[in-house]
Amino acid sequence: MCADHRKTPPLNPAILEELACPVCLSALRLDESRLQCVGCGRLYPIVDGIPVLIAERASVPGPE
C-alpha cells in the first residue's frame, strides 16, 4: 500500500456544524477544498483553513 497521501480535510469537520450559508442559511458540506451549500449550491472558498463565507466570493453554480 502506498497510502502516503491520505486526505486531510482543509478544515475541521466539526466547524461545519456551526456554519451556515450566508445567503440561504442552509448547511454547508465539504467539497474538495471548498464548502458547498446544500441549499443554493454556492461554493465558498477555504483560505488557509478558514472558510470565506462571503456571498460575493462564492461561486454560484451557473444557471446560464
Ligand SMILES: [Zn+2]
Ligand atoms: Zn446557500
